């Protein structure tokens with residue numbers, strides 16, 4: 001019996017997101033190791049090792065995107081947004097009433113974030129500890145569908161709960177952005193979802 | 197010696213006859229124009245456009261005046277939000293065009309950027325020949 005992970009989805013190790021052998025044993029046959037990993041993972045999983053989400057755009061600025069657009073990580077892992085677009089500024093902003101009174105699309109109790117405008121080659125770090133689905137957008141490019149989704153650990157009771165488009169007094173989420181989110185299932189299956 | 201010649205060429209280019217009203221041929225333009233990268237958080241030089249100046253009162257449409265790395269005017273740009281272009285009650289009238297002769301025009305979609313956050317069309321009046329668009333290309 002595997003004790004290291006009770007979730008219905010495979011661990012993200014197979015997608016290369018975890019690189020520390022201490023917390024991600026490659027031989028799960030060693031039950032003791034797996035058990036230890038299961039205990040250690042929530043607190044010590046690579047808080048120092050960040051996963052990069054690139055902010056990109058094409059040369060005439062007609063198309064902008066996050067890459068990856070969907071990402072699965074372990075609790076406590078850091079995300080780094082990096083602007084690789086030489087001709088534009090981008091933000092990484094959580095959907096939350098705290099910022100611009102937007103609908104909440106991060107887990108209850110999780111700390112929202114707003115990077116502010118990042119110039120080319122600037123970056124911004126956030127460490128996500130609470131499990132669940134986190135949706136974010138780029139402030140100047142939400143209307144161009146520049147959004148992304150991070151799943152920390154397990155997505156929660158049901159995807160519908162954690163990503164409800166609960167109305168806030170601010171602007172509703174534009175249709176083009178709603179359509180752009182990769183599905184929770186897709187992210188859980190693939191670990192990393194690149195923009196198409 | 198080569199540096200001296202290059203410098204002289206730059207000075208000569210800069211002393212072309214001034215345009216009437218606002219002086220816009222060389223950066224910075226006179227009048228109410230402000231550097232876009234000082235108004236909003238955007239790179240100082242935008243690959244494909246150059247260094248932009250705009251009178252903030254004219255946002256979002258502009259005109260934006262675009263200069264190459266030597267401060268020479270290369271184009272005048274208008275930025276028209278797509279939602280305004282498809283709104284039957286919205287018009288853009290009498291937009292200023294201080295840049296002089298137009299060699300050719302480009303029109304293309306832009307997903308948005310600080311200053312003009314909504315998706316919009318760039319209408320670019322090039323004051324230089326096609327080949328000289330390279331002056332504002334990415335390095």
Ligand SMILES: [Cu+2]
Nearest residue numbers: 090138141146
């Ligand atoms: Cu963006």
